[in-house]
Amino acid sequence: MPPHIALLVNPASGRRRAAVIAVRLKEALRAAGARVHVYTGRSAADSRRLARLAASDRPDALVAVGGDGLVHQALQGVVGSGVPLAVVPAGSGNDVARAFGAPRGSARRTAEAILAGRTRPSDVVRLTTADGAQRYYMSVLACGFDARVNERFNNFRFGVGRAGYVIGLLAELRSFQPIDFEIDIDDRRIAEPGMLVAVGNTSSYGGGMRVCAEAVPDDGLLDVVFVKEAPRGRFLRLFPRVFNGSHLGLDEVVFERGRAVTVRGDAGTAFADGERTGPPTLVCEVVPKAVEMLELTS
Numbered sequence: 001m002p003p004h005i006a007l008l009v010n011p012a013s014g015r016r017r018a019a020v021i022a023v024r025l026k027e028a029l030r031a032a033g034a035r036v037h038v039y040t041g042r043s044a045a046d047s048r049r050l051a052r053l054a055a056s057d058r059p060d061a062l063v064a065v066g067g068d069g070l071v072h073q074a075l076q077g078v079v080g081s082g083v084p085l086a087v088v089p090a091g092s093g094n095d096v097a098r099a100f101g102a103p104r105g106s107a108r109r110t111a112e113a114i115l116a117g118r119t120r121p122s123d124v125v126r127l128t129t130a131d132g133a134q135r136y137y138m139s140v141l142a143c144g145f146d147a148r149v150n151e152r153f154n155n156f157r158f159g160v161g162r163a164g165y166v167i168g169l170l171a172e173l174r175s176f177q178p179i180d181f182e183i184d185i186d187d188r189r190i191a192e193p194g195m196l197v198a199v200g201n202t203s204s205y206g207g208g209m210r211v212c213a214e215a216v217p218d219d220g221l222l223d224v225v226f227v228k229e230a231p232r233g234r235f236l237r238l239f240p241r242v243f244n245g246s247h248l249g250l251d252e253v254v255f256e257r258g259r260a261v262t263v264r265g266d267a268g269t270a271f272a273d274g275e276r277t278g279p280p281t282l283v284c285e286v287v288p289k290a291v292e293m294l295e296l297t298s
Helices: 013-031 044-056 068-078 095-100 107-116 145-155 161-175 232-243
Strands: 004-009 035-040 061-066 085-089 119-128 134-137 140-144 179-185 188-200 222-228 253-258 260-264 270-272 275-278 282-294
Touching (some): 004 013, 004 044, 013 035, 013 107, 044 068, 068 095, 085 095, 179 222, 222 260
Parallel strands (some): 004 035
Antiparallel strands (some): 119 134, 140 270, 179 188
16 A cells, blocks of 8 residues: 655745645655645644644654744644654744754655655653643743744744844844743742743754754753843843854853743743744643654655
8 A cells, every 4th residue: 555645734834935845745755656645724723723634544644844833733733643743844944854854855855755754753842821721842932032032023024034033132132121930840940030931842943043952852851941131231142152052051041951841920922833822821841752753864
């Protein structure tokens, strides 16, 4: 029986680059003998619904063609299903693909890697929001300054790439006030004003910003990065160090690991995998090896 592959696509992702990639990949998979079903989401909620529908059909793999937001929706379908997840990056950030190895080369080679079926188990994070709702995320939860910058960036009416993030950062810094955080990490507590909290299963967010630089997605632990209150000038100088992960050694940065993390504070909305989650209180719990990730690199 031919392998059955489900493609979950956000056609608008990457300025519609995802639609082109998906068509080429579909053709390559069918040329290799696979049976392919394409699911095209028109919104986050629609993509989440389609991911669950696709997983219920028990394909040999669910392939998300888009950005981190689409991967987030795909995750809601595959966790607990036993269906492997593959990520073909076609968004602006692509941090999940970066963590697991983005495909290289042509659509034909990507199709070959998907059909080879090599997987590695990955942890995910079960997130419980203030209203009691639950969802899963794969990469990083951002809460505080970085989340507010993300909110500004999302509200821009034109695509400006990473430059837009820098513009949003400078705009937010003018009005930002430190937040009184309470962070419980297993049986330990941090309670003091700070600039941001990141809870990561993988290392990066925002298109390669290595905020949780030492995170490993299959170690059964969450990496927690807390940036203490700092003068604006000092914070502006240290913040760019998240691009190479060197911020973890700064005096203003607290780095912890744990299995369960609770974040409280008047921080406004938070983001997980770049998707809005709502405000704290937020509870993050690692779910070890909850999903099989397809390896797409040779």
